[in-house]
Amino acid sequence: MEARQVFRELREGKIRPFYVAFGTESYLMNDFAERLTEQVAEPEHRDMAVVRFDTGETPLDGILDEAETLPFLVERKLILVRDTVLFASGKESSKIEHRPERLTAYMAQPMDSTVLVFMVPNEKLDERKKLVKTVKQYDAAVNFAPLAADELVSWLARRAEKQGRRIDPAAVEELLRRAGTDMHVLASETDKLCLHAGAEGTVTVEAVHALVPVAAEQNVFRLTEELAALRTEKVMTLYYDLLKQREEPIKLMALLVRQFRNMLYVKELGGQGYSPQQMAGQLGLHPYAVKVTADQARKFTVDRLARLLSELAELDFAMKTGQVEKTLGLELFLLRTASAGAG
Template identity: 45%
Template sequence: MDYKTALKQIQKGQYAPIYVCYGSESYLVQQLIEQLTDRLIEPDQRAFGVMKYDLTETPIDAVIEEAETLPFMVPRKLVIASNALFLTGAKESAKVEHKVDKLAEYVKSPADFSIIILTIDAEKLDERKKIVKALKEANALIPCLMLSADELGHWVHQEAEKAGFSFAPGVAEQLILYTGTSLQALTKEIEKCARYIGRGGTLVASDLDQLVTRSIEQNIFILIESIVQLQLEQAFTMLSELLRRREEPIKIVALIARQFRIMYQVKDLMQQGYSQQQIAGQIGLHPYAVKIAAGQAGRFEAKRLAQILQQLADLDFQMKSGRIDKVLGLEMFLLRLVA
């Protein structure tokens, strides 16, 4: 079952006896747990109605036993167990022995007064295992994976709409560029924007500049975007801002090199016929970051990107060996790059 379907069913009051949430997007996992908790357990009953376990410390058979025990003072209960690594191909610690046959038996005949939620921070499960096959047949597997670039943009607009405001054209994309792709971080920034602009308002770029505190990584991203767009004045303004914050020039060079290395990898893989989604998995980046890097890389030939990487390596050596003033070296690099 996909995540959206599971969420829609929960919102309609249709609950599965067991959910297995896996994937790297922990925010989605937490959202699903919160939806189930809010709909099934009254706030004053959660001490009796919500049971939490860590499967690195508790065997799965103990979790099943809890699910099969009649609830006390509540009509239904949630049994939440994290770190179900026995469903993946990862090596498990010998500290806990899991009797997965108990889980397999439970899947066939679950208790009608309990809902089990198993969570795993892993991109995929080991589908060769019988228990994973059984859970898949029971439609219990819920992938909570990183959103695609288009899905992320849509999600940001949707969350703003829920909060009662809208973004001016291009500002939602600017928010992602400033904040990064973490849904948790984006949620906090959207809440901040909603309080600032008020219900029915429209957030513009200048508002965003005042509201969002950018990390050095995001500032480097914007610096390179300015370079790619040949906006020399903006690029030097961003560099001055980084230096004003006492960011180490050698660190700035390393982060610029990292972004150009990503651009080179993305360009190379795209020329080999990989899709942006495939590239994201190949180099371990969020699809949105790949989309931005692909756009930036489109302004350079592969040979030119290789030359820039070599120039950055030379600049790094000159800075560390004291052969050039660090700030002057950075400024000269930007001038050559734009030229």
């Protein structure tokens, strides 16, 4: 089951007796837990209605004993269990004894007064485990994967709308370029921009420029764009700004290497017919980052990217062995690359 389906069910008032939430998008997983909490208990009763466990610290027997105990002074209770043992592919802890067969029995006859949620911070569940197969039979496994590029844009627009504001499409694009794809950061920055826009106001590109700082990693995205466009002056302005922010040249070079390497991978995978979503899974990138990387990669040839990676490898060695001063070495590389262009 995808995250959008479970959120739709919650909006319709449908709550299942148990879930196994997994995936790498922690913001969506936490949002799911918060919405469940809101539906299960009133704020003044949540101390009694919400119980938390960790399978690395508590045996499954103890968790299920709590699940099978009637709630006190509330109609239902929510049990949130952080799990890296039962459903994930990691090695089970030798200190804690778990009896998964008891959980299998519980899922066949769950308590009506309990909502049991296992939260697994892994990209995938371990399909070899019987418990995972059982959960999937009940359609209770929920995948909280990173949003696709268009979904992320829509999510930002909806977040502004819920606060009585609208956000220009160009402002959304600039916000993503500056803040990246971390939904925790994006939520905070969007709320700040909405507050600045005022009631029924509009979040503009100008407001994003004024209020949202550019993360170092996002500046590297911009650096590669300017390099491809032969805009030497903008390349050097970005580089000097990063130095003023006390960013280390070796760190910046490592980020450049990663971006050029990702461009090369995207070109190769695209040539093999991979979709952006499949590329994201292969490269461990957010789908929006794949979209930006693919746009940039079109401006470079495969040979050019290979040569740039080779030059950066030589520069890295020269910097670390003291043959080249770090700041000057990277500055000369950027000047040469911006002059030579992408082809």
